[in-house]
Amino acid sequence: MIGIDVGGANLKIVDGDDVIIHYCPLWKESPIATYLKPYAGRKAAVVMSGELADGFSSKEEGIAFIVHAVRSVISDAWFYGTDGAFHAEPCMSLAAANWLASADYLRTKFPESVFVDMGSTTTDIIPLSSFDRLLSLRDLDRLQRGMLVYTGLLRAPVASLIREVSLDCGATRTLVANELFAISADVHLVMGHIGKVEYAVPTPDNAGVMISESLQRLARMVCSDLSEIGEENARAVAAAFWDEQRSVIEEEIRRASGSETMPNLICAGIGSALLAQTFGGRDLSDIYGTMTDAFPAFAVREVAKRNAEL
Numbered sequence: 001m002i003g004i005d006v007g008g009a010n011l012k013i014v015d016g017d018d019v020i021i022h023y024c025p026l027w028k029e030s031p032i033a034t035y036l037k038p039y040a041g042r043k044a045a046v047v048m049s050g051e052l053a054d055g056f057s058s059k060e061e062g063i064a065f066i067v068h069a070v071r072s073v074i075s076d077a078w079f080y081g082t083d084g085a086f087h088a089e090p091c092m093s094l095a096a097a098n099w100l101a102s103a104d105y106l107r108t109k110f111p112e113s114v115f116v117d118m119g120s121t122t123t124d125i126i127p128l129s130s131f132d133r134l135l136s137l138r139d140l141d142r143l144q145r146g147m148l149v150y151t152g153l154l155r156a157p158v159a160s161l162i163r164e165v166s167l168d169c170g171a172t173r174t175l176v177a178n179e180l181f182a183i184s185a186d187v188h189l190v191m192g193h194i195g196k197v198e199y200a201v202p203t204p205d206n207a208g209v210m211i212s213e214s215l216q217r218l219a220r221m222v223c224s225d226l227s228e229i230g231e232e233n234a235r236a237v238a239a240a241f242w243d244e245q246r247s248v249i250e251e252e253i254r255r256a257s258g259s260e261t262m263p264n265l266i267c268a269g270i271g272s273a274l275l276a277q278t279f280g281g282r283d284l285s286d287i288y289g290t291m292t293d294a295f296p297a298f299a300v301r302e303v304a305k306r307n308a309e310l
Contacts, residue, residue, distance in 0.1 A: 003301030006048040012294035026053035032069040044077040045304035047098035098296035105299035118271030120154035125256040146255035153271040156184040165240040181220035268295040
């Protein structure tokens with residue numbers, strides 16, 4: 001059995017001990033079936049969040065598209081829903097259930113922990129102490145409870161979190177351009193949190209992923225070239241974004257957990273190491289290796305394996 005997580009930007013597959021991640025933007029093109037052809041004839045457990053992509057007129061349309069795309073190649077595919085059950089056909093409970101699959105798998109192993117999964121686009125914050133209270137939660141519900149933070153390691157626009165920065169060693173207050181000039185991948189590359197290989201999304205200007213090129217994109221956030229403001233000021237833009245991103249995630253961890261102090265965290269996703277280092281949590285890659293990069297795909301496979309009906 002393979003595990004599949006169909007996101008809006010990435011298609012993640014767990015096959016044995018291998019993790020395969022395809023950049024597959026559903027708002028542009030949707031070659032899901034093409035990427036899944038090597039797995040024809042296999043059995044699959046599937047979760048999704050890509051139904052929200054604005055290439056679809058509704059979640060219902062997105063769910064139906066994803067289910068039919070997967071089943072056109074893998075007929076023995078089962079889809080995990082926010083009701084905690086598996087389904088063979090499209091239904092609204094399939095919308096954005098990938099986080100619940102992770103919680104379902106981890107709830108007996110880390111019952112008093114808060115699961116934090118930082119991906120390319122979003123950060124999930126899931127208290128594991130009461131699984132029943134997680135059932136049937138929509139993304140809207142999670143946004144309202146601090147359990148879904150729409151900021152991630154790679155794809156977050158810099159202007160999504162900061163409106164101003166202090167340049168010239170803090171002496172000059174400077175407004176930030178509300179343009180898609182730079183993204184969080186530029187920030188984390190410049191700050192050494194990721195390497196060039198981990199910059200696994202298209203750059204905003206279609207240029208390369210050298211640090212100098214990321215610094216140029218960050219300089220554009222204050223309507224400048226790197227040669228105009230210098231590396232120190234471009235790095236100040238990166239530092240301002242990370243300060244705010246870290247602060248937002250920390251605040252929502254406390255809100256979602258209902259704790260004034262930092263709770264016991266277990267961390268997954270491509271940002272697991274950064275989360276653990278920043279907030280003192282446990283990096284699940286120490287236990288599950290590369291599976292943490294596609295944890296919902298891994299988790300839904302394991303949950304399906306323990307389901308005797310499948």
